[in-house]
Amino acid sequence: MLVSAKEMLEKAKAGKYAVGQFNINNLEWTKAILLTAQELNSPVILGVSEGAGKYMCGYETVVGMVKGMIKCLNITVPVALHLDHGSYEGAKACINAGFSSVMFDGSHYPIEENIAKTTELVNACNVLGISLEAEVGSIGGEEDGVVGAGECADPNECKMVADLGVTMLAAGIGNIHGKYPANWAGLNFDVLGAISEKVGDMPLVLHGGTGIPEDMIKKAISLGVSKINVNTECQLAFAAATRSYVEAGKDLSGKGFDPRKLLAPGFEAIKATVKEKMELFGSVNKA
Numbered sequence: 001m002l003v004s005a006k007e008m009l010e011k012a013k014a015g016k017y018a019v020g021q022f023n024i025n026n027l028e029w030t031k032a033i034l035l036t037a038q039e040l041n042s043p044v045i046l047g048v049s050e051g052a053g054k055y056m057c058g059y060e061t062v063v064g065m066v067k068g069m070i071k072c073l074n075i076t077v078p079v080a081l082h083l084d085h086g087s088y089e090g091a092k093a094c095i096n097a098g099f100s101s102v103m104f105d106g107s108h109y110p111i112e113e114n115i116a117k118t119t120e121l122v123n124a125c126n127v128l129g130i131s132l133e134a135e136v137g138s139i140g141g142e143e144d145g146v147v148g149a150g151e152c153a154d155p156n157e158c159k160m161v162a163d164l165g166v167t168m169l170a171a172g173i174g175n176i177h178g179k180y181p182a183n184w185a186g187l188n189f190d191v192l193g194a195i196s197e198k199v200g201d202m203p204l205v206l207h208g209g210t211g212i213p214e215d216m217i218k219k220a221i222s223l224g225v226s227k228i229n230v231n232t233e234c235q236l237a238f239a240a241a242t243r244s245y246v247e248a249g250k251d252l253s254g255k256g257f258d259p260r261k262l263l264a265p266g267f268e269a270i271k272a273t274v275k276e277k278m279e280l281f282g283s284v285n286k287a
């Protein structure tokens with residue numbers, strides 16, 4: 001069964017650990033993440049960007065696939081199916097399609113418009129018991145065509161948005177989607193600390209989880225981060241494992257071309273990446 005992310009994130013905030021959001025792209029991705037969560041007895045959030053939703057033939061297809069897999073694989077840990085960086089229209093479409101959690105990313109709007117649109121979605125989500133993530137201060141880098149400048153959020157604006165009744169809040173603190181450049185300045189813990197103080201119990205979300213050093217992840221969790229998003233790292237792991245298989249000529253030997261064999265090393269690589277992150281985030285045995 002799909003659940004809202006509310007309870008798992010409130011527990012994470014109180015217990016000083018974080019739940020991973022791992023973005024899905026297809027059946028192998030979804031199966032690898034669900035099986036790892038079950039093996040580690042960890043709650044998990046499956047992230048779907050609007051682009052990935054389109055790629056997987058629409059939100060209803062995604063809901064059908066995830067629900068079917070949860071049943072077939074006997075997944076009993078809490079699983080939230082979450083729209084990542086949704087537009088206002090995308091959030092509504094996912095709510096209608098049966099997602100249990102949505103993000104409305106209004107960070108590129110003036111704060112008044114971000115607040116107005118977030119407020120409407122708070123009301124819709126509350127009625128249906130769906131968790132809602134809002135964003136203040138855009139995340140750097142590019143994700144599915146959405147380009148953020150990577151600013152740091154204003155703690156007062158964070159407080160205003162948190163007070164609307166959202167479930168969790170993403171705030172820019174110098175984090176970037178994709179690989180971090182060699183000259184990256186690191187996470188801004190002064191800003192994170194100030195935001196945390198303003199928003200109290202509200203679970204904070206750290207985007208751009210790929211490539212953030214372990215000590216920074218741990219410090220961010222200690223300052224109130226309860227959800228960490230990881231996407232690129234699973235993609236890199238999948239690509240590297242698939243490359244090794246092909247470069248070793250394994251697709252040319254016997255039935256090595258069978259997609260169930262060809263995609264298996266990438267699948268295992270995603271599992272290993274998710275396991276490593278769940279251990280680092282502290283969500284193992286927290287289901």
Ligand code: 13P
Nearest residue numbers: 178207208210229231232
């Ligand atoms: P990465 O691709 O950098 O891991 O970021 C993922 C993310 O924040 C999804 O919203």
